[in-house]
Amino acid sequence: MNPTQSSSALQKPGSNQYVLRLYVAGQTPKSVIAITNIKRICEKNLKGRYDLEVIDLYQQPQLAQGDQIIAIPTLIKELPIPLRRIIGDLSNTERVLVGLDLKEKN
Numbered sequence: 001m002n003p004t005q006s007s008s009a010l011q012k013p014g015s016n017q018y019v020l021r022l023y024v025a026g027q028t029p030k031s032v033i034a035i036t037n038i039k040r041i042c043e044k045n046l047k048g049r050y051d052l053e054v055i056d057l058y059q060q061p062q063l064a065q066g067d068q069i070i071a072i073p074t075l076i077k078e079l080p081i082p083l084r085r086i087i088g089d090l091s092n093t094e095r096v097l098v099g100l101d102l103k104e105k106n
Contacts, residue, residue, distance in 0.1 A: 016049050016080070017049055017050070017051070017079060017080075018042075018046055018049060018050040018051070018077065018079060018080065018100065019050075019051050019077070019078040019079040020038070020042070020050060020051065020052045020053070020075060020076065020077055020078070021052075021053045021054075021055060021067070021075070021076045021078065022034060022035065022038055022052065022053070022054045022055065022073060022074070022075050022076075023055050023057055023063070023064065023067070023069050023072050023073060023074045023075075023076070024054060024055070024056055024057065024072055024073045025056070025057050025058055025072045025073075026056060026058045030072075030073055030088075030089045031056075031072070031073055033089040033090075033091060034073035034075070034088070034089045034090045035054055035073075037089060037090035037091055037093075037096070038052065038075060038090050038096070039052070041090070041093060041096055041097070041100075045097065045100075045102050046100075046102075057069070057072060071087045073087070073088065073089060073090070074086070074087050075087075075090060075096070075099075077099065077100055077101075080101070084099050084100065084101070085099075086099040086100075
């Protein structure tokens with residue numbers, strides 16, 4: 001393992017654990033809707049198999065540059081690979097499921 005990587009950030013072979021980061025801007029209506037939607041989707045489709053971190057860019061603006069956030073809300077799926085980005089309030093459940101590789105695109 002590379003010394004700069006933490007063991008919790010690495011996916012174990014055969015693991016179905018999802019690592020998600022949702023970038024929002026305070027308590028705006030779109031941010032609140034995105035948080036509610038992703039929590040609902042995760043609880044229904046990934047119960048016990050996900051780690052969701054919600055990052056408020058008003059409180060931690062420096063994190064936007066590291067993940068190249070250009071619009072908010074933005075959901076980033078870090079694991080399992082490949083990395084995916086979904087922009088918007090996550091109200092289109094089918095689009096989110098496709099983006100998370102939980103459903104095939106029709």
